Amino acid sequence: MTLLRDLPLSALRALAAAARTGGLTRAAEELGVTPGAVGHQLRQLEDRLGVKLVRREGNGIVLTRIAEAALPDIDRGFDALASGLRRLRFERRADTFTIAADPSFSSLWLAPRLGNVRAALGKLDVRIVVSIALDSMLEEGIDLAISYRYSSARDLASADLFTERVIPACAPTLIRNRSDRDGVEMLDRLPLLHIDQTMGDDVYPTWANWFTAAGRKRKNIDHGPRFPLTVLAAQAAVSGMGALLASELVLRQHLDSGQLVEIARDVPALTIKRRLVWPVDGPKARRASAVAMALAAVARAEADGLRSAVS
Structure with a gap:
């Protein structure tokens, strides 16, 4: 039981990774640490156990006979820990x-x-x-x-x-006249705000899709501020930073309050289906x-x- 107290899991992981990869550098890449950290963990484990675990051979390292004999049990221990954690996750959920x-x-x-x-x-x-x-x-x-x-x-x-309309919108302070609001010309001059596509949302329409649908071209179409969330991009649009292409669902509260205005309404809105x-x-x-x-x-x-x- 004394050996199990303060079990050096990180050092044992370093030993198992070094055995699999045959080198400190590759083991470090697998574990996401530096080669020096792997070497330090192995030396600490050797000091604690009082046995030699690895030796250098050419440009790599190999396990000693004692470490080779113990490795299968160590691997089974990690498998058992992983199984236990999966069970805990299942029970929690x-x-x-x-x-x-x-x-x-x-x-x-x-x-x-x-x-x-x-x-x-x-x-x-x-x-x-x-x-x-x-x-x-x-x-x-x-x-x-x-x-x-x-x-x-x-x-x-x-x-x-449901199906969502994906529309361009901007703060009313950026609109100069009614033709500005309905036509597409203002989107040739306004800064464009972008939403970074997240997991599962990489089919979301972009400004490139909108300009293609409108039959227009614009230089530097991918330039402009980018935001990880639509709600954040909407706040930037409300502040007057530029035009935003986003789901009407997310923009609805700002449209209803007058903080944002749908623009370029002469172009049919893009749509996307949420499932x-x-x-x-x-x-x-x-x-x-x-x-x-x-x-x-x-x-x-x-x-x-x-x-x-x-x-």
Whole structure:
């Protein structure tokens, strides 16, 4: 038990990596540290155990006979630790329903509507995380993803949530006259604000897509400030930094308040479809399907209400 107290996991990882790679440099690259750090950890482990573990041979290192004999047990120990951690993660998530979505959408649309799907969630607590690649859902323990991406994977089911208009907008102080607002000429001169494409959102329309759809060209189309979140880019647009191309869903509160104005309305808006994706199999697959259908029903009801108000 004394040996297990203050178990030097980092040093044992360094030993296992050195054995796999045959050198301090490659072991350091694998572990994300410096070769000097790997060498220091190995020397500390040798000092603690009182045995020689590695020796230099040419440009690399090899394990001593004692280290070679112990390595299989060390590898099995790491495998057991990984298995235990996976079990802990599974147990922690057993009473949790995890939804992955981009932060802007989560804050502006998803979070305010979780109460509408409480019955579908049952006794599960909701956990919202940032977007992930759809092919990582099972590995990451995601029960439901809300993404612009399509998935053809057989182990994933999907349904449409709604279609969003992607529109250009700017602060009203940047508009000089009505023709400015409706036409496209002002977008030849305004600074352009950009949203960095995040995981699962790399199909989101860019300014290059918009100018192509408008049948226009502009130099330095990729120049301008970039933001990791749409909500941050919207704040920059409100402050008058330039024009922003973004989902009307995210911009709606600023459009309704008059802080932003939709511009270049002579050009038909781009659209993009947001989708619900969930695993077909697994302990919470049925629950995920129920939550997805409940969210889709909320979206349909809101769309029907909007159409009724307009008519």
